[in-house]
Amino acid sequence: MHYSILLLALLLSACNQSSTQQESNPIVTTTPPLQTEGSQQYADIQAAKEALPGKAHYDRACKACHSGAVKRAPQREMIGLMTPESVLHTITKGVMRDEAQSLTAQEKREVAEYISGVKLGGELTPLPACDNKSATLASSSSINWGIQLENTRTISTEVAGISSKNITKLTTKWAIAFPDSSRVRSQPTFAGNQIFVGSHSGIVYSLDRDEGCASWSYIASAEVRTGITYSASGPDPMIFFGDVIGNVYGLNANTGEKIWRTRADDHPNATITGTPSLNNNMLYVPVSSLEVSLPINPDYECCTFRGSVTALNAITGEIQWKTYTIEEEPAVTGQNSVGTNIIGPSGAVVWNSPSIDVINNQLYVGTGENMSSPASLTSDAMLAMDLDTGKLNWAFQATANDVWNSACDTTTPENCPVENGPDFDFGGATVIVNTTKHGRLVIAGQKSGFVHALHPKDGSLIWQTRVGRGGIQGGIHFGIAAKGETLLIPISDMTDGRTYPNPDRPGMHALDANSGDLLWSTLLEDKCVGRDHCHPGISQVPTVIGDLVIAGSMDGVARAYAIDTGKIVWELDTSQQEFTSTLGTLTKGGSMSGGAGPVANKGLLLLSSGYSLYNHMPGNLLLALELKSE
Structure with a gap:
């Protein structure tokens, strides 16, 4: 696959869109235009993300491992695909809780938002739920x-x-x-x-x-x-x-x-x-x-x-x-x-x-x-x-x-x-x-x-x-x-x-x-x-x-x-x-x-x-x- 293009897409996905959500919901965003690396819009997105307060906490507690020093640790681009809720769960109750113990609760939230580029707890309009309708599934094996x-x-x-x-x-x-x-x-x-x-x-x-x-x-x-x-x-x-x-x-x-x-x-x-x-x-x-x-x-x-x-x-x-x-x-x-x-x-x-x-x-x-x-x-x-x-x-x-x-x-x-x-x-x-x-x-x-x-x-x-x-x-x-x-x-x-x-x-x-x-x-x-x-x-x-x-x-x-x-x-x-x-x-x-x-x-x-x-x-x-x- 052509990954120089893919990398840009992944970065944009992490910076400008929510990848997922787990417990609370990300902020609703309108469909963005496709930015290109080197454009002013792309540069603005990157600059805004680097200005988030969680960056300093990430650099202090996370960056060393996720920049390649630890082979089994996912790189920054990969964890950027996670939702802020998934990141927060990982560093509070999951496999990274010990590594993140030096961070305060608020700092952990800010790290989660910095990594994903999405605020925690934003309002997301769900798809309309079915009212009084029963699901009948196929019997196919x-x-x-x-x-x-x-x-x-x-x-x-x-x-x-x-x-x-x-x-x-x-x-x-x-x-x-x-x-x-x-x-x-x-x-x-x-x-x-x-x-x-x-x-x-x-x-x-x-x-x-x-x-x-x-x-x-x-x-x-x-x-x-x-x-x-x-x-x-x-x-x-x-x-x-x-x-x-x-x-x-x-x-x-x-x-x-x-x-x-x-x-x-x-x-x-x-x-x-x-x-x-x-x-x-x-x-x-x-x-x-x-x-x-x-x-x-x-x-x-x-x-x-x-x-x-x-x-x-x-x-x-x-x-x-x-x-x-x-x-x-x-x-x-x-x-x-x-x-x-x-x-x-x-x-x-x-x-x-x-x-x-x-x-x-x-x-x-x-x-x-x-x-x-x-x-x-x-x-x-x-x-x-x-x-x-x-x-x-x-x-x-x-x-x-x-x-x-x-x-x-x-x-x-x-x-x-x-x-x-x-x-x-x-x-x-x-x-x-x-x-x-x-x-x-x-x-x-x-x-x-x-x-x-x-x-x-x-x-x-x-x-x-x-x-x-x-x-x-x-x-x-x-x-x-x-x-x-x-x-x-x-x-x-x-x-x-x-x-x-x-x-x-x-x-x-x-x-x-x-x-x-x-x-x-x-x-x-x-x-x-x-x-x-x-x-x-x-x-x-x-x-x-x-x-x-x-x-x-x-x-x-x-x-x-x-x-x-x-x-x-x-x-x-x-x-x-x-x-x-x-x-x-x-x-x-x-x-x-x-x-x-x-x-x-x-x-x-x-x-x-x-x-x-x-x-x-x-x-x-x-x-x-x-x-x-x-």
């Missing part, structure tokens, strides 16, 4: 992010109630503006008459599908960007998700009560971005990291994080096994030009939701680049792991020697690896497709713009096809979908300041899963003139709904394409019109990106819009569309 265990993201016309015959009859049913949010990137999950969804502010909701009111809400420790996995197979129905600081949760789906919370990795910069996948009461959690932004500081010893998949007992949250994507433990390999230790190998993080192959008793994930030298054979790779033990069965590396971190694109490149790779992660999930010619295949798209199809037994390459130009945000960014033997491939090809030999191909494309041959391409016209941070390409993961594939673009427009021809049969601009939210306020979307793809059930289509990261348009819209009555 499990509902995963990829719809199917194979991650094909296919919803039938019978389940969705939507197809090319009626999609033009969709009209707004309700719209949600999440409190204190400028992005919407948690994919909603339908379960009976409820919809489960996470939020930028760290609140997870159970929403009534008819009214959009909240049946209950749960406050996590940080932003929840994963989707919500649902299960009805245990003693009580449960939901599962992860937050951006590495916690995984299991909640009672009826009440929102926390049943367990488990840290998926003990590294201080671990994060959960891909939605955990569930099968037979085993929860498979992909683990990524935000460490790659820290090498911007030449004194930071880069890097020690290794990607992994962690398997949890879904009922208890206990870890059953953990497999690192890099077997070798990181060790000092040299020094950079200012004498700071270089540590490696590192990286090969897992951004995406595992696909589950019950026939071969394997799961499949894609990995990211190495963050420090030496390069490993499992970065930018597709991996197969045994479902029961986590044993790595095979690895297919698509791009070798891709070693990169955010220092490479800055004026302080001392920590940039000698390889200075292209940053061609597998950001999106693998899918499993049954083909006439080759039988079962494991297929994934890469930020390079290539799609790779492998044999599940040994990871041997069956075919590969270049679809897009590729780039640091794709190429193929957050994943693909499949219907039968047709693969649906979204291409971003966003301008990123680099020069590439191949032409841009932003839009939706279809491939034959048997051969990788191109079936059709629908290129999207750039209609972003005059709009900052607007781009025509598709970064968001698509969803097959009946005979259509639907995806939102970075220009804020959701489009439905006919699967057989690629013709656009319906579109809706979420970013240039306002919708009345359930709070009675006006809201609108922005860029549509990330893993929060469209979902549909019984004539209701949900769209997630707004992505205040990576130079995209901020927005705050979860839009429910229903079919007009005849």
Whole structure:
């Protein structure tokens, strides 16, 4: 992932927005414009934060450990993602209470506000609560992010109630503006008459599908960007998700009560971005990291994080096994030009939701680049792991020697690896497709713009096809979908300041899963003139709904394409019109990106819009569309 941009976004999130809340609520903020590093607005935000009274207390009691002296202590950028309430709890009753004992009660409050950039106890308008409405949950054993265990993201016309015959009859049913949010990137999950969804502010909701009111809400420790996995197979129905600081949760789906919370990795910069996948009461959690932004500081010893998949007992949250994507433990390999230790190998993080192959008793994930030298054979790779033990069965590396971190694109490149790779992660999930010619295949798209199809037994390459130009945000960014033997491939090809030999191909494309041959391409016209941070390409993961594939673009427009021809049969601009939210306020979307793809059930289509990261348009819209009555 392109982390020089991500670091700025994280800093802005910590400085200008609430990440979460735990006991009291953060101050409501309006959706901010996307600031750029070096701008006066950014400088003003940073100066105001550094002037807070908590800075002096933080420098005295906390800074030494959280500036890299203690390897297991999270860096300042990471703890800045926490809500002030979470920070205060940590230094008063949690794991940092002894270290903070020199601070008075008031000083602890000021430290919490300084770290998060948000005042304690601010007033937050909650989503409207449901009155006298009973929740009826689905009896399905499990509902995963990829719809199917194979991650094909296919919803039938019978389940969705939507197809090319009626999609033009969709009209707004309700719209949600999440409190204190400028992005919407948690994919909603339908379960009976409820919809489960996470939020930028760290609140997870159970929403009534008819009214959009909240049946209950749960406050996590940080932003929840994963989707919500649902299960009805245990003693009580449960939901599962992860937050951006590495916690995984299991909640009672009826009440929102926390049943367990488990840290998926003990590294201080671990994060959960891909939605955990569930099968037979085993929860498979992909683990990524935000460490790659820290090498911007030449004194930071880069890097020690290794990607992994962690398997949890879904009922208890206990870890059953953990497999690192890099077997070798990181060790000092040299020094950079200012004498700071270089540590490696590192990286090969897992951004995406595992696909589950019950026939071969394997799961499949894609990995990211190495963050420090030496390069490993499992970065930018597709991996197969045994479902029961986590044993790595095979690895297919698509791009070798891709070693990169955010220092490479800055004026302080001392920590940039000698390889200075292209940053061609597998950001999106693998899918499993049954083909006439080759039988079962494991297929994934890469930020390079290539799609790779492998044999599940040994990871041997069956075919590969270049679809897009590729780039640091794709190429193929957050994943693909499949219907039968047709693969649906979204291409971003966003301008990123680099020069590439191949032409841009932003839009939706279809491939034959048997051969990788191109079936059709629908290129999207750039209609972003005059709009900052607007781009025509598709970064968001698509969803097959009946005979259509639907995806939102970075220009804020959701489009439905006919699967057989690629013709656009319906579109809706979420970013240039306002919708009345359930709070009675006006809201609108922005860029549509990330893993929060469209979902549909019984004539209701949900769209997630707004992505205040990576130079995209901020927005705050979860839009429910229903079919007009005849």
